[in-house]
Amino acid sequence: MKTKDVQREEIWHLLKERKASRFPGTHGRIPNFVGAERCVSHLTVSSWWQHATTVKINPDLPQRPIRQKALEEGKLVIMPAPRLRAAQPFLRLDPARLTVSPREASSIKGAAQYGSPIGLDDIDAIDLIVCGSVAVNRFGARVGKGGGYSDLEFGLLIEAMKIKPSVPIVTSVHSLQLVEQEIDMLPHDIPVDAIVTPEGLLNLSPAFPRPAGIYWEILPEEKLASIPVLAARRTAGVGPLGLGPRVTN
Numbered sequence: 001m002k003t004k005d006v007q008r009e010e011i012w013h014l015l016k017e018r019k020a021s022r023f024p025g026t027h028g029r030i031p032n033f034v035g036a037e038r039c040v041s042h043l044t045v046s047s048w049w050q051h052a053t054t055v056k057i058n059p060d061l062p063q064r065p066i067r068q069k070a071l072e073e074g075k076l077v078i079m080p081a082p083r084l085r086a087a088q089p090f091l092r093l094d095p096a097r098l099t100v101s102p103r104e105a106s107s108i109k110g111a112a113q114y115g116s117p118i119g120l121d122d123i124d125a126i127d128l129i130v131c132g133s134v135a136v137n138r139f140g141a142r143v144g145k146g147g148g149y150s151d152l153e154f155g156l157l158i159e160a161m162k163i164k165p166s167v168p169i170v171t172s173v174h175s176l177q178l179v180e181q182e183i184d185m186l187p188h189d190i191p192v193d194a195i196v197t198p199e200g201l202l203n204l205s206p207a208f209p210r211p212a213g214i215y216w217e218i219l220p221e222e223k224l225a226s227i228p229v230l231a232a233r234r235t236a237g238v239g240p241l242g243l244g245p246r247v248t249n
Contacts, residue, residue: 001182004143011135011143011177020174023061030060030132030145033174035198037065042201043130044069046194048168052127054078056157058150060132063172064106071095071102076124079111080153087228090123091115120160120229126167129154131192133171140191140206141183142171148223154190155214156229165210170194178202188215 002010012026020034043049043066054076057067070077077093093105093115104110131150135143144150157163169190175197185191191206214230224230 001184004146004184007143007179007181007183008134008146011179014176015174018176020176028145030058030062030134031174031177032061033177035174036062036172038198039172039196040065040069042199043170043172043196044073046170046201048128048170048194054124054126055128055130056080056126056153056163057130058132059108059111061108063130063132066130066172067093067111068102068106071098071105077106078123078126079115080149081112081117082108083147084149084152084227084229086117088117088119088122089227089229090118090120092118092122092124120156120162123157123160123162126157126163129163129167129169131169131171131190133173133177133192135177135179135183136171136173136192136195137179137181137183138195138202138204139183140193140204140208141185142190142192143183148188151188151190151211152214152227152230155188155211158211159213159233168193170196172196175199187211188218 015021015026015031021031022034055070056078057063059079059082067077071093074095079091081089081091091111093111098105098114100114105114133142134145169192171192178195185208188211190211191208193204193206195202
């Protein structure tokens with residue numbers, strides 16, 4: 001089985017070679033792909049989308065059209081701050097309170113300017129998660145850009161009881177990012193329930209269990225120190241130095 005690092009490099013190179021990527025490039029990113037806007041029409045016909053009132057959507061550029069559509073439809077959008085580096089690591093975008101267009105508010109800059117920074121305790125119950133991927137397969141396994149932030153966000157939200165364990169998780173990708181090869185999935189990795197591409201929506205039956213929370217034992221010390229919400233939870237007695245939830249590999 002190829003390592004995730006190898007799989008990332010292959011997809012980044014493939015998208016560039018096939019001219020399926022666009023600004024700001026592919027390497028080191030959730031790649032912004034040609035046709036990202038067409039994913040929206042396929043996602044919005046799903047029952048998951050139609051029944052959701054609060055949607056968590058990653059801050060990457062290829063998912064901006066989905067953030068915009070959610071705001072246009074009056075859905076509450078919860079967007080993680082990049083790398084969870086803020087003391088209040090999520091942004092709450094309430095379309096009823098916006099003073100700018102959904103398009104402007106859906107950008108990273110617009111969300112930071114017009115969204116409300118919130119902590120875990122202030123997050124509304126989430127009905128749907130949309131995440132970005134570098135690669136994904138039909139078993140629901142995904143490869144992110146390597147930081148592990150989508151997995152951390154899921155673990156934090158599970159521990160804070162802001163999502164049900166069965167909350168739908170969807171990723172939007174270019175069809176070139178849909179791979180047939182195996183993807184190594186560890187206990188802290190989130191599987192996806194559906195893949196939306198510019199060509200359509202593919203519902204899956206994920207072959208992997210979901211994380212039960214934060215896997216404190218495998219988090220490097222530098223990550224614990226650099227993400228305020230993790231440091232605060234450890235200080236409060238959650239994680240490796242406390243008596244809170246602990247999940248081992």
